Amino acid sequence: MHPPSRVLLxxxxxxxxxxxxxxxxxxxxxxxxxxxxxxxxSGGWAVTCWWDRVTNRENCSLESPPPxxxxxxxxxxxxxxxxxxxAFDITIEIRGIADPGSPVRLEIDxxxxxxxxxxxxxxxxxxxxxxxxxxxxxxxxQQAMLIWRDRNGAENKEKIILNGFPEALADFQSNLRRRGxxxxx
Numbered sequence: 049m050h051p052p053s054r055v056l057l058x059x060x061x062x063x064x065x066x067x068x069x070x071x072x073x074x075x076x077x078x079x080x081x082x083x084x085x086x087x088x089x090s091g092g093w094a095v096t097c098w099w100d101r102v103t104n105r106e107n108c109s110l111e112s113p114p115p116x117x118x119x120x121x122x123x124x125x126x127x128x129x130x131x132x133x134x135a136f137d138i139t140i141e142i143r144g145i146a147d148p149g150s151p152v153r154l155e156i157d158x159x160x161x162x163x164x165x166x167x168x169x170x171x172x173x174x175x176x177x178x179x180x181x182x183x184x185x186x187x188x189x190q191q192a193m194l195i196w197r198d199r200n201g202a203e204n205k206e207k208i209i210l211n212g213f214p215e216a217l218a219d220f221q222s223n224l225r226r227r228g229x230x231x232x233x
Contacts, residue, residue: 084225089114091212095220097227106157106227110220112209124194124206128183128217130224132231136179142170144204150197154208156185157192167194187214 059197085106086097094114099106110128124144129137142154151163153173161182164172174182192208224230 059068078114085227086109088216088219090216090219092209093212093216095216095223097223105229108220108223109226109228110216112213125196126208128179128220130230131214134176134177134180136183138174138179138182140164140172140194142166142172142194143198143199144206146170146204147197147199147201153195154182155193155195156182159185161185168201174194187217 058208060216081161082098083099084096086095086108092114093110093112094180095108095110096115097106098109107129112126113123125141127139129139131137140154142152146152146166146220148166148168148170151165154161162174162178164174166172186208189210192210194206194208196204198204221230
């Protein structure tokens with residue numbers, strides 16, 4: 049029979065072996081987590097780029113107002129994505145009570161644009177030519193307004209922050225090109 053210290057040492061080494069095997073199995077899962085690779089705020093807009101472990105690709109978004117860690121971010125959130133030179137996707141998440149049966153409208157410099165319906169998560173979406181047109185208008189706009197109705201039929205208006213939009217858009221598209229998301233011909 050082995051002395052007690054050798055038995056204790058063997059049991060400890062065996063436990064460490066199990067722990068090492070467990071860590072080796074989990075390592076790819078932990079290392080493959082999504083994470084932010086770039087974040088910059090320009091005025092009222094933020095460019096965020098991240099690596100997505102599911103697709104094994106990078107992507108970026110342009111968002112207003114910028115994300116914050118606190119509860120002060122209570123307004124609606126406008127998010128712009130782009131996958132091809134002319135393939136824009138604008139999503140606005142309404143942060144407030146909205147009537148899902150009523151359309152959401154955008155008004156830029158007093159000009160009403162095409163309305164969008166709300167999905168179950170209170171998001172309105174503009175894509176393709178509509179989204180490209182909205183982005184073009186936002187670059188030189190003086191004022192932009194988000195308009196929706198609540199469940200009682202009352203109209204709600206919320207200003208869209210335009211401060212820093214042209215700079216943030218240029219940074220967003222530069223990051224998309226640099227990360228290989230946008231393949232220009």
